[in-house]
Amino acid sequence: MRAFLFFSILLFAITACGYRHGDKLPVDMVKNPKTASGEDEGVKMPVIAFEKQTHDFGRLVMGEKVSYTFRFTNIGEADLIISHVSTNCGCTVPEYTKEPVKPGETGNLSVTFDSKNRKGFQNKTITVITNTQPNSSELNITAMVAIPVQK
Numbered sequence: 001m002r003a004f005l006f007f008s009i010l011l012f013a014i015t016a017c018g019y020r021h022g023d024k025l026p027v028d029m030v031k032n033p034k035t036a037s038g039e040d041e042g043v044k045m046p047v048i049a050f051e052k053q054t055h056d057f058g059r060l061v062m063g064e065k066v067s068y069t070f071r072f073t074n075i076g077e078a079d080l081i082i083s084h085v086s087t088n089c090g091c092t093v094p095e096y097t098k099e100p101v102k103p104g105e106t107g108n109l110s111v112t113f114d115s116k117n118r119k120g121f122q123n124k125t126i127t128v129i130t131n132t133q134p135n136s137s138e139l140n141i142t143a144m145v146a147i148p149v150q151k
Helices: 002-018
Strands: 048-050 054-061 065-074 082-087 092-096 106-114 120-130 136-146
Touching (some): 054 065, 065 136, 082 092, 082 106, 092 120, 106 120, 106 136
Parallel strands (some): 054 136
Antiparallel strands (some): 048 065, 065 106
């Protein structure tokens, strides 16, 4: 009886924790300009092209703040709008071009990494949400953070 009760509670806990009522699908799951034939039927869309999608800061000493600017170009046929940029850590702060980027023009996305209270290999992901298809792009920054030597 105890084993049955234990496994019942365990099964309930596993399934209940994974259920998220109210999750919404991303917009790009619904809005797809392609037709059944695979052609886009002349829909003009922006396309974001980053010069680099990763940057390695190399070796840092704990407590250093470093920045890098990712440059991108709109190689599509419509205005590119960055609607949101998020990071997987509060130690990484993004700043980005807020106004629409016309076709053929470039924009910037700067990230500042604060290595305070960080040590060892660091890999941070920056997610960029735009009005492109697909609507998100990922950038990565890495660093090796060393603990300063106490004298």
